[in-house]
Amino acid sequence: MKQSDNKETGSTSPVSLNQRAEDNLRFIRDTMEGASVFTGVSGMGYMGAGLSALPAAWLAAQQTSDAAWIMVWMLELVIATAIAFSLLLRKTARQGKSVLNASGRKLLLAFLPTMAVGALLTLSYFLQGRVSLLPGIWLGLYGAAVMTAGVWSVRAIPVMGALFMMLAAGVLLAAVPADLMLALGFGGLHIIFGFWIWRYHGG
């Protein structure tokens, strides 16, 4: 939160006085906006989602058919979403807020369109039998969604989104095991950044 000097409002020229008053009002508005988005995510939720992704990655790697593989990850999506959302609800309730306050709606609206495209591509690629491209697409689109939504949240969120996109590049451009990268992303990154948010941003 950028702060500037405002000690001597009463001893300056009229123009400067006007500017300082405007600067003070802008500071109040910026601070309120910053505060309103500050607790829009749950670190515990991210950690829970990350922990659930690790066994899912192991289980998915054991599957021999595309349908079974994709079923494992879809199930993991449901479990991780349920964990993250319930812990977010708990956090917002503890703070006496609603998850659908102005900042929550902003986060959701920034996040959902990209995820909807991900769902569409998943269905389409699965029907075409091009499942091997899905891990890169999931990591990339999730990273893009997190980066976009992260504009209205703590700084760690867009950083996490960027790292997801780097993992996507690894899967799409290099011959690295897809389930390993999914485990690193949906498991590792969620746990690390979730811990950071839990420790430094209110739970």
Next chain:
Amino acid sequence: MAASRKISSTGSAQAEPVVNKAAAPARARNNGDLDQLIHERSRLGLVSALASHKSMSFTELKALLQISDGNLSTHARKLEEAGYIECSKGFDGRMPRTEYRLSPSGRKALNKYIAHMEALIAAMKK
């Protein structure tokens, strides 16, 4: 470290005498219309942040305002002594947690401060 340097460089965290509970509101009122207690930039940030939340924790406020533990404690104590904010201490699991919330008089003071700033701007435009 960087955060504390940031505040110091703005000059907004200048040393001030310790204000006792009874004296603080009086000082705020006696200095013309401008409430000097929340005019100071860190305290203005604190009050503004709390105005948009039911409550915020010490950690959240520290990260949002980018000020050191010591500065935040000092400014929060002054606002608390003036009756502008309320502080409650508890535990989140095994972690100690300090929560701050804006009191009705703190909200009134902030509204009055905003009105004062708007009046200044309006007067200058005439």
